[in-house]
Amino acid sequence: MRFLIRSEVAPWFEGKTVAIVGSGPGCVENSAGYVDSHQVVVRVNNYRLVGGTGSRTDVFYSFFGTSIKKTAEELKRDGVKLCMSKLPNAQVLESEWHRRNDKMIGVDYRPHYVRRESWWFCDTYVPDVEEFMKPFDALGRHMPTTGFAAIWDVLSFNPRAVFLTGFDFFRSGIHNVNESWVAKNLDDPYRHEPARELAWVAQAMRRHPISTDERLRQAVDAVNLAA
Secondary structure, X not given: OOEEOHHHHHHHOOXXXXXXXXXXXXXXXOOOOOHHHOOEEEEEOOOOOOHHHOOOOOEEEEOOOOOOOOOHHHHHHHOOOEXXXXXXXOEXXXXXXXXXXXXXXXXXXXXXXXXXXXXXXXXXXXXXXXXXXXXXXXXXXXXXXXXHHHHHHHHHOOOOEEEEXXXXXXXXXEEOOOEEOOOOOOOOOOOOOHHHHHHHHHHHOOOOOEEEOHHHHHHHHHHHHHO
């Protein structure tokens, strides 16, 4: 395997049709075969191959923390040929809150790479700090969720079309298809802001060739009506 730079990853997506599959409940509601009909299928974190999620997995996108349970063997069986990390192998910010609460892993991602030193099994993209900070800044200096980071990165490679499914930015209170999700660490100054992410996607749909599943379409329509 090799750690890749952006220019080496670009051919995976440039000019291609891409499905990005999150783990919100909408991911199971697609017509059979629709997700797999795209040239590239990207799946995020602890994805499940159930219902309308399809069966192909070309790219695995993750933050590679301890909560990610996918094994290298499972990903190989699913067909993964490229891994993409949300996080650089670096400390990206100094944060008094993270030091005080013993949560430096929220801003210093080097331990992920130490722990997985022997785990990597295929070509893997790891962003540099500058690339990582772009969506962070676009969200008003809030850490992007892994799903949002995947959308941001794929769009940056100029695909021909992108289909988003399994994203409702936690409006359903569900993740991992059918598990409850509750926001945590609400006093974290860099906490996730799913509402900001949804608003960004609503704007991005006016600039990029993005289509969505019905649940995300409804969420985007609600944002547009409120604007």
